[in-house]
Amino acid sequence: MERDGERVEEAKARLITELQLLSTITSKIKAFGLFEIKTTNSASWNSILSLRPLAQSFIFCNVNNGENSWFWYDRWTPFDQLINFLGPNGPRDLRIPTSAHVKDACSASGWLLSQPRSDNALKLHIHLTTITNPRHLNEQDSYHWCVDGRDIMGFSSSKTWEALRPRATPKDWFKEIWFSGAIPRQAFMMWLANYNRLPTKVRMSSWGLNVQTACCFCNNNEESRDHLFLSCPYTISLWRLIFARLDRNRAPFISWTELLSWVRVSTSAAPNILKKLVTQSLIYNTWRQRNSANHHNGFAPPQTTFSTIDRDIRNVISARRHRKKFSSLIQLWIQ
Structure with a gap:
């Protein structure tokens, strides 16, 4: 009986450790667009972070209630990442913090963005008038792996490699x-x-x-x-x-x-x-x-x-x- 009790306690300890690890990984994934490569990070995590620019070109976010999608760092508009589209002054000009989700940029009555100060900001305002206010939707946001602008219904290594691989003129032989x-x-x-x-x-x-x-x-x-x-x-x-x-x-x-x-x-x-x-x-x-x-x-x-x-x-x-x-x-x- 004592051995059984020890085994149960060991199993509980392992479970707690695994849950803590999962929570840590999940929190890092949620902040995927905000994390920076640091010497204090593990080499494997820094290696993953270094692939962000490559991965971001394939990941598109379908915004519904806006709870999980990042306003500035997810690709949820035709303009790719808004932080790149509007530049580093975009958060100040629109008065939307860099840590905001899409739902934080709107209320039940409409979008909370300040008046546009650039042509790109105007394009964003015009686009937002064509989509449903996230505050009126209950469905969760979803992420899709898109190759050449098409959703391939999940990740495909072969199709991704075809899009990434260097190409040369076919040889006659x-x-x-x-x-x-x-x-x-x-x-x-x-x-x-x-x-x-x-x-x-x-x-x-x-x-x-x-x-x-x-x-x-x-x-x-x-x-x-x-x-x-x-x-x-x-x-x-x-x-x-x-x-x-x-x-x-x-x-x-x-x-x-x-x-x-x-x-x-x-x-x-x-x-x-x-x-x-x-x-x-x-x-x-x-x-x-x-x-x-x-x-x-x-x-x-x-x-x-x-x-x-x-x-x-x-x-x-x-x-x-x-x-x-x-x-x-x-x-x-x-x-």
């Missing part, structure tokens, strides 16, 4: 690398190769590292991206095995641009999606054999590597055979 059906690790390898960011021996030497730059497959040329994937006898053997199935009259590529151009062209005998899958598999498996040669003192012959490429293509097509664009690829690949 992106469809050759990122496409539905690609193997993620192979697409990522292709992306690195396209940017020439793979740590080939030539690149490592340019960083000041003391490495031999000779190709690990042929030992006749320096290991650059274009040599490794396009002109090395090892990869030329792989390309010939691929051309035998997809493009019998095709000559070896002489540049990376020519490779991308070949991948883009789609024919009845070799749809570009099949070319993209084969190219990415070749880049990925050639790099694996290159690492094996450099770190394990050996690499598989071209025919063995091609068998791995062949298995990759068959597995991808088999897994997606119910998709329309993959349904006929297996016949084209094994013919």
Whole structure:
């Protein structure tokens, strides 16, 4: 019985502590627009506060009775935050304190704002004549997460990121690398190769590292991206095995641009999606054999590597055979 009593007291103490913590957090959230970043705050709380300008652009307050909405700091009018719209002298000019809620700025007979002294203040007065006096409403204020001016009915990280993320002009090669059906690790390898960011021996030497730059497959040329994937006898053997199935009259590529151009062209005998899958598999498996040669003192012959490429293509097509664009690829690949 004594142990049970101790457990009850411990549970009560924990509950009281949690309620106190919740009360503290709630009070801070209510003053979200008024709190300042201070060295006395915790690092996590200061980090949250630093995101206020970003978050404020998405949060819109739908004012009803005006009890919870801040007059100066919530976005409840078409003019965003009134403290920014009217400037730091706005509270003095309108005679509304910075700590006021919307309901504090009106009475049952109307709004309590002083006469406008600026064009922006006049615009606010005109807008307030178009909305219902909060003193006449009983419903609580509500907050909404809006993206591009539209209420998305709750928070959405994907839609918010789409609105926030930096954007650049789409690259002309992106469809050759990122496409539905690609193997993620192979697409990522292709992306690195396209940017020439793979740590080939030539690149490592340019960083000041003391490495031999000779190709690990042929030992006749320096290991650059274009040599490794396009002109090395090892990869030329792989390309010939691929051309035998997809493009019998095709000559070896002489540049990376020519490779991308070949991948883009789609024919009845070799749809570009099949070319993209084969190219990415070749880049990925050639790099694996290159690492094996450099770190394990050996690499598989071209025919063995091609068998791995062949298995990759068959597995991808088999897994997606119910998709329309993959349904006929297996016949084209094994013919």
